[in-house]
Amino acid sequence: MSRLARQVDAVNLGQGFPEGLEPREVIEAAMRALSDGPHQYPPMLGLPALRRAVADNARRFLGLEVDWETEVLVTSGATEALADAFFGLLNPGDEVVLIEPAYDSYPVIVRRAGAVPVPVRLRPPDWALPRAELEAAITPRTRAIVVNTPMNPIGKAFDDADLRFLADLMLKHDLVAIADEVYEHLVFDGLSHKSLFALPEVRDRVVRIGSAGKTFSLTGWKVGYITAGAKLMAPIARAHQFVTFTTPPALQAAVAFGLGLPDSYYLGLRSTLEVRRDHLVGGLRRAGFAASDVAATYFALADVSSLDPAGDDAEFCRRLTLEAGVTAVPISAFYGEREVKSHIRFCFAKPPATLDAALERLGRWRERQAPRAT
Numbered sequence: 001m002s003r004l005a006r007q008v009d010a011v012n013l014g015q016g017f018p019e020g021l022e023p024r025e026v027i028e029a030a031m032r033a034l035s036d037g038p039h040q041y042p043p044m045l046g047l048p049a050l051r052r053a054v055a056d057n058a059r060r061f062l063g064l065e066v067d068w069e070t071e072v073l074v075t076s077g078a079t080e081a082l083a084d085a086f087f088g089l090l091n092p093g094d095e096v097v098l099i100e101p102a103y104d105s106y107p108v109i110v111r112r113a114g115a116v117p118v119p120v121r122l123r124p125p126d127w128a129l130p131r132a133e134l135e136a137a138i139t140p141r142t143r144a145i146v147v148n149t150p151m152n153p154i155g156k157a158f159d160d161a162d163l164r165f166l167a168d169l170m171l172k173h174d175l176v177a178i179a180d181e182v183y184e185h186l187v188f189d190g191l192s193h194k195s196l197f198a199l200p201e202v203r204d205r206v207v208r209i210g211s212a213g214k215t216f217s218l219t220g221w222k223v224g225y226i227t228a229g230a231k232l233m234a235p236i237a238r239a240h241q242f243v244t245f246t247t248p249p250a251l252q253a254a255v256a257f258g259l260g261l262p263d264s265y266y267l268g269l270r271s272t273l274e275v276r277r278d279h280l281v282g283g284l285r286r287a288g289f290a291a292s293d294v295a296a297t298y299f300a301l302a303d304v305s306s307l308d309p310a311g312d313d314a315e316f317c318r319r320l321t322l323e324a325g326v327t328a329v330p331i332s333a334f335y336g337e338r339e340v341k342s343h344i345r346f347c348f349a350k351p352p353a354t355l356d357a358a359l360e361r362l363g364r365w366r367e368r369q370a371p372r373a374t
């Protein structure tokens with residue numbers, strides 16, 4: 001979709017990367033670290049300063065107590081963290097429950113680890129956790145469940161009751177959870193992020209994953225971190241040793257600096273993104289798109305079933321790119337069998353002028369459609 005967007009010069013709200021939010025002081029910290037060094041392999045688990053900062057940040061925002069020396073591992077992005085967790089914890093034949101819509105790297109790496117992804121689907125309009133289906137998906141071979149909250153692409157944050165249910169499921173069936181929490185700091189409307197890791201009964205069963213790419217709007221840096229009890233961490237750290245071994249030290253130092261920024265940075269990030277969310281969601285609605293409310297993440301979802309009689313979101317996104325000059329991502333890309341094809345995802349983490357340009361194009365396109373739609 002991004003290639004097509006480039007070919008026809010469309011406004012690309014498809015790929016989920018932020019623009020215009022990079023904190024200058026974090027970039028300057030990286031420049032200083034790059035100039036001063038060191039430049040050689042940092043410790044395998046990550047720079048002590050960053051591991052401490054990850055633990056401190058979790059205490060400050062989530063009230064978690066984490067031993068930075070034994071319970072934190074720095075990775076080259078959340079993508080590597082996911083791979084390390086899957087390679088470290090799964091054995092061939094193990095089953096892993098994936099809650100769809102699911103981030104695209106999960107099933108691919110689970111399969112590469114010799115394990116079997118078992119999808120359980122959230123469905124519109126409420127995207128509620130299907131508790132009976134989750135129970136039914138568990139077999140004696142189930143080893144893990146992947147819990148992405150806040151969730152890409154639907155912007156949902158699991159609530160206390162959802163997390164309680166998942167924790168009970170883990171205890172009942174002896175499961176671990178890979179908790180992909182890369183959007184932990186992008187939660188809106190004064191709400192705060194809730195982590196499975198905070199539930200004491202399952203603390204030793206949860207692999208919590210974060211990403212500086214999202215927290216500092218620096219997706220190209222690929223700095224991620226895992227928090228997990230020491231026993232669970234040991235095989236994950238062994239996988240990390242042979243996947244990348246380390247992550248560039250200057251970027252680690254800068255992310256350590258960033259995680260220590262005052263609350264005002266985090267509040268500022270949320271409020272800027274909230275303004276952009278309202279800009280895009282409000283604009284989409286005015287242009288006649290059925291956009292849902294968004295609790296968290298970079299993403300707004302629109303139900304396009306009334307605009308797309310063919311019921312094929314991928315084809316609809318191609319059409320929108322070519323006819324309207326705006327690119328979105330079809331939700332079916334997040335379902336292994338493309339079961340849900342009624343929604344498309346727009347990224348709102350873009351400068352206001354980009355959002356205006358997209359909305360203007362979508363509005364004009366809708367006006368051209370209107371005679372057909374009525």
Ligand code: PMP
Nearest residue numbers: 077078079103152182211213224
């Ligand atoms: N998990 C989810 C849910 C994501 O959306 C992303 C990035 N789009 C990642 C993991 C990967 O993060 P990173 O760039 O730090 O590898």
